[in-house]
Structure formats: structure tokens, C-alpha cells
Amino acid sequence: MSAHKWSMKESLKMDDEQFILWQALLEDRTGMQISAQRKSFLETSLAIRMREVGLQDYDAYYEKLMSGLTGEVEWATLVDRLTVQETSFFRHxxxxxxxxxxxxxxxxxxxxxxxxxxxxxxxxxxxxxxxxxxxxxxxxxxxxxxxxxxxxxxxxxxxxxxxxxYSKRKLDLMSDEYKSRYFATLPGSSLSESRKVQVxxxxxxxxxxxxxxxxxxxxxxxxxxxxxxxxxxxxxxxxxxxxxxxxxxxxxxxxxxxxxxxxxxxxxxxxxxxxxxxxxxxxxxxxxxx
Ligand SMILES: C[S@@+](CC[C@H](N)C(=O)[O-])C[C@H]1O[C@@H](n2cnc3c(N)ncnc32)[C@H](O)[C@@H]1O
Structure with a gap:
């Protein structure tokens, strides 16, 4: 394996200076704080995305994000990967x-x-x-x-x-009235697809x-x-x-x-x-x- 290749398990190590730079970028643009405890989450998420776009170091990826329109497009994908999007119907x-x-x-x-x-x-x-x-x-x-x-x-x-x-499971706790009135089961070619519903x-x-x-x-x-x-x-x-x-x-x-x-x-x-x-x-x- 070449010195630049790394597996997902041992994602590329981010040094302290780089971590501070990434923390600042994310907090400045989204408000989100990445604590030291979540550094490995950041490393893994970036590593996965960097692999997809064919980059092998954090600085090069940072540069890419800063580069005009392509940087903006890339930023939209990265933000999606880093934000917590957990949600459900009638939560709380x-x-x-x-x-x-x-x-x-x-x-x-x-x-x-x-x-x-x-x-x-x-x-x-x-x-x-x-x-x-x-x-x-x-x-x-x-x-x-x-x-x-x-x-x-x-x-x-x-x-x-x-x-x-959405997957049908997401509607488990919803009233039958809401389910039948607002959702249609999607026809699917496979068993997993037919378990989907659409608003x-x-x-x-x-x-x-x-x-x-x-x-x-x-x-x-x-x-x-x-x-x-x-x-x-x-x-x-x-x-x-x-x-x-x-x-x-x-x-x-x-x-x-x-x-x-x-x-x-x-x-x-x-x-x-x-x-x-x-x-x-x-x-x-x-x-x-x-
Ligand atoms: C955990 S989800 C909450 C979803 C829903 N409100 C709920 O309670 O189930 C947090 C959402 O906030 C969004 N978010 C994070 N930072 C944001 C920002 N700076 N501006 C707008 N939305 C943001 C994320 O993309 C994500 O979809």
C-alpha cells in the first residue's frame, strides 16, 4: 500500500492545526460546534467524502471547498454529511x-x-x-x-x-386516518421498494x-x-x-x-x-x- 492510501477504518489523521481550521469553518458557516470528542466523526465523514472526490489530504479538500462555484457545490454536499438530520413524524x-x-x-x-x-x-x-x-x-x-x-x-x-x-415504518405510530388520507403506497419492483409511501x-x-x-x-x-x-x-x-x-x-x-x-x-x-x-x-x- 502506498503512503497516501488509507482505509476507512484508520481514516487519515487530522493534526491539531487542521482540526482548528475545520472547526472554525464549520462553526462560521453553519453554527455547528464540533467538539474534540467528535473529531473522529469529522475525520471519518471527511475521509469518506474525500475518497468519493478523489482527494487524499484535508488541506487539498479544504482548498477545493474554497474554490468558487465548485467549492460552493461541494460545500452543499459536505454540510449534508455533517449535520444531524434525525427526525420523525409528530416528534415531541x-x-x-x-x-x-x-x-x-x-x-x-x-x-x-x-x-x-x-x-x-x-x-x-x-x-x-x-x-x-x-x-x-x-x-x-x-x-x-x-x-x-x-x-x-x-x-x-x-x-x-x-x-x-418515506419507508412505511416511519408511519407506525401515526393514526390510520392520517395514513389513509395523506399517503399513498408506492408500487415497487422489489419488496423493499413497495415498503415506501409518498405524501x-x-x-x-x-x-x-x-x-x-x-x-x-x-x-x-x-x-x-x-x-x-x-x-x-x-x-x-x-x-x-x-x-x-x-x-x-x-x-x-x-x-x-x-x-x-x-x-x-x-x-x-x-x-x-x-x-x-x-x-x-x-x-x-x-x-x-x-
Ligand atoms: C436534528 S434535525 C431536526 C429536525 C426536526 N426539526 C426535528 O426536530 O425532528 C436538525 C436540522 O437542522 C438543520 N441545520 C443545521 N444547521 C443549520 C443551519 N445553520 N441553518 C438551518 N438549518 C440547519 C440540519 O440540516 C437538520 O436538518
């Missing part, structure tokens, strides 16, 4: 119950529409869950409208979300998926949202950054709007226009009217 039930009760109350008070922003939507399970829930609610109130904007930094995750194809048009067309990096919220066009739902994204960020992001999100709410975060994700945040919502097992704030 109490947050969904809160959104349900809040939206129901708003509709009863006479709101004619509900605009929801799902931040860090990953492969789509979360915004589709919100959509099914809102659709059920809106049907009880004639002539009203709902819309969801779902955003994420990862283009591959967004592309999967737009397709809305139907009725639901898909109501959700707009777009790339938004939460470190660049100043340029995001969302405003006057009734609900902002952001779970399991801020956990990867430094405390000061979490506070900044949550402040930006709060400013995109309509008066009376609701912001739901992952429980325990932000501990020391407050805002003069925002009030904590006393709802069990949730972390949520409502924007004061006026």
Missing part, C-alpha cells in the same frame, strides 16, 4: 398539542389564515405533521387558509422533503420548502408568522448564538404569534416583547400584542 407530542390548541383558539377568535414557519425541517416529517394537523383544524372552520414554509440548510434534505417519500399532492402543495441558514436570518423574507416551530436545531450551537437566533426568530412573529422551541434548548433567553407560554412539557413564547 406536547409541542404539537400546543400548536393545535393555539391555532384552534386563533381560528375561533376569527383569524382568517395561519402562516407557519418550520425552521430546520430536515427531510420533511415535521412540516408534514404540522400540515396534517392544521388541515384537520381548518376544515372545521370554513373559508380559512393555512400555509407552511419549511426551511433547512441542507439541500439534499430539502430535496427528500419535497419528494415526500399526496393535497398536502405537499401546501408546503413551501426553501433553503435558509439560521445564521443568515437577516436576509430571510419570512415575516408576520403566526407560528414558528424550531426543534432540535439549536442544541448544536453555542449559547450566545442560540440567543441571537431565537431573537431573530421572535422578530419574525406577528403580534400574538407563537414560537415553539425544543424543550431545554435555550435556557437563558428573554425578550421584552415575548412572554413564556405555561404549557406542560414545552418551551414556547408568545409575542405580546401591540
Amino acid at each position: 407530542t406536547s409541542s404539537f398539542e400546543l400548536v393545535h390548541d393555539y391555532c384552534d383558539a386563533r381560528l375561533k377568535e376569527g383569524a382568517s389564515s395561519l402562516d407557519v414557519w418550520c425552521v430546520g425541517c430536515s427531510t420533511g416529517e415535521e412540516p408534514y405533521s404540522l400540515g396534517m394537523m392544521l388541515n384537520g383544524l381548518i376544515e372545521q372552520h370554513q373559508g380559512k387558509y393555512w400555509g407552511i414554509t419549511a426551511t433547512d440548510i441542507s439541500l439534499p434534505a430539502l430535496s427528500k422533503a419535497r419528494q415526500g417519500i 399526496n399532492r393535497e398536502l405537499k402543495d401546501r408546503i413551501c420548502f426553501a433553503q435558509v441558514n439560521v445564521l443568515e436570518l437577516e436576509s430571510a423574507p419570512m415575516a408576520e408568522m403566526d407560528v414558528i416551530f424550531c426543534q432540535n436545531l439549536l442544541i448544536y450551537f453555542r449559547r450566545w448564538r442560540k440567543r441571537d437566533i431565537v431573537t431573530h426568530l421572535a422578530e419574525r412573529l406577528a403580534p400574538g404569534g407563537l414560537m415553539v422551541l425544543g424543550i431545554g434548548e435555550v435556557l437563558d433567553w428573554s425578550h421584552p416583547d415575548m412572554e413564556r407560554v405555561p404549557y406542560d412539557n414545552t418551551l414556547a413564547f408568545v409575542r405580546r400584542n401591540g
Whole structure:
């Protein structure tokens, strides 16, 4: 074996200087912190990608990422490999119950529409869950409208979300009513393919998926949202950054709007226009009217 060849098991060692450089790049561009404990995860993920693009050292790969348009395209792939995209339908039930009760109350008070922003939507399970829930609610109130904007930094995750194809197992805990109304089993040529389902048009067309990096919220066009739902994204960020992001999100709410975060994700945040919502097992704030 030549000196440059290495196997996946013993991925190329990254020296301290290189590690600091990669940590800084990732934190600067995504907010994500790679702790020393996760260095081997970084080494392995980079090594796999470097092998795919035919590069054998971290510095050469870094250079590639910095090189104009090709660098940007490569960056999109790498970010997808390094971000945690774990998600599921109706993840964290109490947050969904809160959104349900809040939206129901708003509709009863006479709101004619509900605009929801799902931040860090990953492969789509979360915004589709919100959509099914809102659709059920809106049907009880004639002539009203709902819309969801779902955003994420990862283009591959967004592309999967737009397709809305999932393994049937992901629907195991969902009600039969939702399953039969919003999903169609895909015909497949093999047993494994036929275990896939796809979200139907009725639901898909109501959700707009777009790339938004939460470190660049100043340029995001969302405003006057009734609900902002952001779970399991801020956990990867430094405390000061979490506070900044949550402040930006709060400013995109309509008066009376609701912001739901992952429980325990932000501990020391407050805002003069925002009030904590006393709802069990949730972390949520409502924007004061006026
Ligand atoms: C663990 S998933 C959470 C998915 C979903 N919200 C949930 O709770 O099930 C975190 C998502 O945040 C996204 N993400 C990470 N950094 C981001 C950033 N700077 N801007 C926007 N999205 C980001 C990742 O791509 C990933 O899809």
C-alpha cells in the first residue's frame, strides 16, 4: 500500500492545526460546534467524502471547498454529511398539542389564515405533521387558509422533503386516518421498494420548502408568522448564538404569534416583547400584542 492510501477504518489523521481550521469553518458557516470528542466523526465523514472526490489530504479538500462555484457545490454536499438530520413524524407530542390548541383558539377568535414557519425541517416529517394537523383544524372552520414554509440548510434534505417519500415504518405510530388520507403506497419492483409511501399532492402543495441558514436570518423574507416551530436545531450551537437566533426568530412573529422551541434548548433567553407560554412539557413564547 502506498503512503497516501488509507482505509476507512484508520481514516487519515487530522493534526491539531487542521482540526482548528475545520472547526472554525464549520462553526462560521453553519453554527455547528464540533467538539474534540467528535473529531473522529469529522475525520471519518471527511475521509469518506474525500475518497468519493478523489482527494487524499484535508488541506487539498479544504482548498477545493474554497474554490468558487465548485467549492460552493461541494460545500452543499459536505454540510449534508455533517449535520444531524434525525427526525420523525409528530416528534415531541406536547409541542404539537400546543400548536393545535393555539391555532384552534386563533381560528375561533376569527383569524382568517395561519402562516407557519418550520425552521430546520430536515427531510420533511415535521412540516408534514404540522400540515396534517392544521388541515384537520381548518376544515372545521370554513373559508380559512393555512400555509407552511419549511426551511433547512441542507439541500439534499430539502430535496427528500419535497419528494415526500418515506419507508412505511416511519408511519407506525401515526393514526390510520392520517395514513389513509395523506399517503399513498408506492408500487415497487422489489419488496423493499413497495415498503415506501409518498405524501399526496393535497398536502405537499401546501408546503413551501426553501433553503435558509439560521445564521443568515437577516436576509430571510419570512415575516408576520403566526407560528414558528424550531426543534432540535439549536442544541448544536453555542449559547450566545442560540440567543441571537431565537431573537431573530421572535422578530419574525406577528403580534400574538407563537414560537415553539425544543424543550431545554435555550435556557437563558428573554425578550421584552415575548412572554413564556405555561404549557406542560414545552418551551414556547408568545409575542405580546401591540
Ligand atoms: C436534528 S434535525 C431536526 C429536525 C426536526 N426539526 C426535528 O426536530 O425532528 C436538525 C436540522 O437542522 C438543520 N441545520 C443545521 N444547521 C443549520 C443551519 N445553520 N441553518 C438551518 N438549518 C440547519 C440540519 O440540516 C437538520 O436538518
